[in-house]
Amino acid sequence: MLTPATDLLNQALQNGQLTPDQAKKLVDAVKAAIAQVSAAAGKEGKEGGAAEDGEALKAKDLRGDALAALQKAVDALLAAVTSGDVSKVLPAATAVVTGLVNFVAATVLGGGLPAPDLPGLPALPSLPVPAPSLPVTTPALPTG
Numbered sequence: 001m002l003t004p005a006t007d008l009l010n011q012a013l014q015n016g017q018l019t020p021d022q023a024k025k026l027v028d029a030v031k032a033a034i035a036q037v038s039a040a041a042g043k044e045g046k047e048g049g050a051a052e053d054g055e056a057l058k059a060k061d062l063r064g065d066a067l068a069a070l071q072k073a074v075d076a077l078l079a080a081v082t083s084g085d086v087s088k089v090l091p092a093a094t095a096v097v098t099g100l101v102n103f104v105a106a107t108v109l110g111g112g113l114p115a116p117d118l119p120g121l122p123a124l125p126s127l128p129v130p131a132p133s134l135p136v137t138t139p140a141l142p143t144g
Contacts, residue, residue: 001030001033001034001036001037001100001103002100003033004026004029004030004032004033005030005033005070005074005096005100007026007029008026008027008029008030008074008077008096009077009093009096009097011026011081012026012077012080012081012089012092012093013089013090013093015081016081016086016089017081017082017083017084017086017089018081018082019082020082023078023081023082024078027074027075027077027078030074031071031074034067034070034071034074037067038064038067062106062109062110063103063106063107063110065106066099066102066103066105066106066107067103069099069102070096070099070100070102070103072099073092073095073096073098073099074096074099076092076095077089077092077093077095077096079092080092080093
C-alpha cells in the first residue's frame, strides 16, 4: 500500500496540480491497495476460527479506522490536486502521510505483523522486574 500512496504523494508534491486523468489513475491505485489490505484483514479474521477476543477486535477496529481515515485523506488530496489551487495540496498531502503513519502504527500495535526473529539477542526480562528495597544507602562522597 505504501508504494501507490508514495507515488501519489510524489506526483502531487512535485507538480502541485494534476490532470483529472493523472490524479484518478494514482488515486485508483491507492484505493485498490486499501481494498486489498481491507480484504486481507477480513480474510484473516475469518480464518481465525474461534470468536475473536476483545484485543483482536480492538486491533481490527484500529486498523479499520486508520484505513477509513487514510481513504478520506486520499479523497481530499484528489480534490486538492485537481482544484486549481496549489495551496491546498500540502495540507492534503500531510493528511495522507499522517494516515499512512497511523495505519502502520495500528498494524504494529495491533499485532498485524509477524513476531521478529532476532537470533543472538538476550531474552527480555519477565515483568515485573525486581527493584531494590528502599532505602538504598548512598556511598560517602569524597571530601577533597
